Amino acid sequence: MQSCLRDHSLEFRLLGSGHGMAPPGRVNAELQASRANMAVGAPHLQTRLPASHNARMTVRERVAKLVKAWPKVYPNAHCELDFRNPLELLVATILSAQCTDKRVNMVTPTLFKKYRTAKDYANASQAEFESAIKSTGFYRSKTKSIRAAMRAIAEEHGGKVPDTMEELNALPGVGRKTANVVLGNAFHKNEGIVVDTHVIRLSQRLGLTKHKDAEKIERDLMKLVPHEHWTDWSHWLIWHGRRRCYARRPDCSNCEVFRLCPSGKVFLQTGVAKKPVPSRCVFL
Numbered sequence: 001m002q003s004c005l006r007d008h009s010l011e012f013r014l015l016g017s018g019h020g021m022a023p024p025g026r027v028n029a030e031l032q033a034s035r036a037n038m039a040v041g042a043p044h045l046q047t048r049l050p051a052s053h054n055a056r057m058t059v060r061e062r063v064a065k066l067v068k069a070w071p072k073v074y075p076n077a078h079c080e081l082d083f084r085n086p087l088e089l090l091v092a093t094i095l096s097a098q099c100t101d102k103r104v105n106m107v108t109p110t111l112f113k114k115y116r117t118a119k120d121y122a123n124a125s126q127a128e129f130e131s132a133i134k135s136t137g138f139y140r141s142k143t144k145s146i147r148a149a150m151r152a153i154a155e156e157h158g159g160k161v162p163d164t165m166e167e168l169n170a171l172p173g174v175g176r177k178t179a180n181v182v183l184g185n186a187f188h189k190n191e192g193i194v195v196d197t198h199v200i201r202l203s204q205r206l207g208l209t210k211h212k213d214a215e216k217i218e219r220d221l222m223k224l225v226p227h228e229h230w231t232d233w234s235h236w237l238i239w240h241g242r243r244r245c246y247a248r249r250p251d252c253s254n255c256e257v258f259r260l261c262p263s264g265k266v267f268l269q270t271g272v273a274k275k276p277v278p279s280r281c282v283f284l
């Protein structure tokens with residue numbers, strides 16, 4: 001009992017008490033209307049909010065409330081890749097493709113000890129480097145990308161990782177997402193928003209985009225999220241995606257931003273969400 005009550009009171013602290021739940025009958029009618037207009041988990045949610053999630057609130061207002069709520073939910077949200085400088089972060093980010101940050105953090109201490117400069121990476125033996133990063137997966141293409149990017153950094157940027165989107169994006173194997181990670185976390189520049197699998201999923205569930213393509217989602221988010229929070233925003237969504245809003249069974253009954261999410265109630269009602277314990281959860 002304690003955990004649900006504790007979470008719920010946290011939610012009230014975070015979101016205020018002005019968004020009361022609608023009576024069950026009304027909720028059901030709203031849910032039926034919602035279901036008629038969308039598939040569960042589909043991103044077409046922002047125009048069909050159940051009233052229990054405050055239909056009068058615009059998407060922009062919800063984002064404003066989320067921006068206030070997230071720092072209380074995740075006061076320590078940060079990039080979970082270990083690094084000490086932009087070069088290390090660039091390497092770690094390339095390694096993190098299709099791999100967990102935890103696994104990357106297991107590989108990088110040895111790597112960072114052996115390869116310290118862009119030239120070190122550029123001159124590394126392909127076979128030796130592949131073997132060092134093998135456990136992160138896709139090790140052949142990652143090795144090629146890292147060596148090519150580092151060669152360009154050594155030859156064209158004096159060995160220093162560039163700090164603009166244009167220059168980073170021009171490095172071999174460095175896409176917009178990687179560039180955003182480096183700019184936001186190593187240079188503290190909000191030039192864009194990192195859109196990974198968690199940010200895609202949560203942006204759709206929170207009704208902030210109807211797109212599936214990462215660059216289009218980033219454009220939608222950049223219009224909604226205040227510029228000073230662009231880097232934080234991806235940390236918040238990634239942390240929530242890893243800790244609560246799982247891909248398969250989101251933990252909606254304990255979600256700290258339940259009342260700001262148009263998908264939560266639908267997921268609970270349809271069984272998409274992790275099974276709540278009715279006697280313990282005040283949401284139902």
Ligand code: SF4
Binds near residue numbers: 263265267273
């Ligand atoms: S209510 Fe559920 S779907 Fe919405 S953010 Fe929370 S965990 Fe994710």
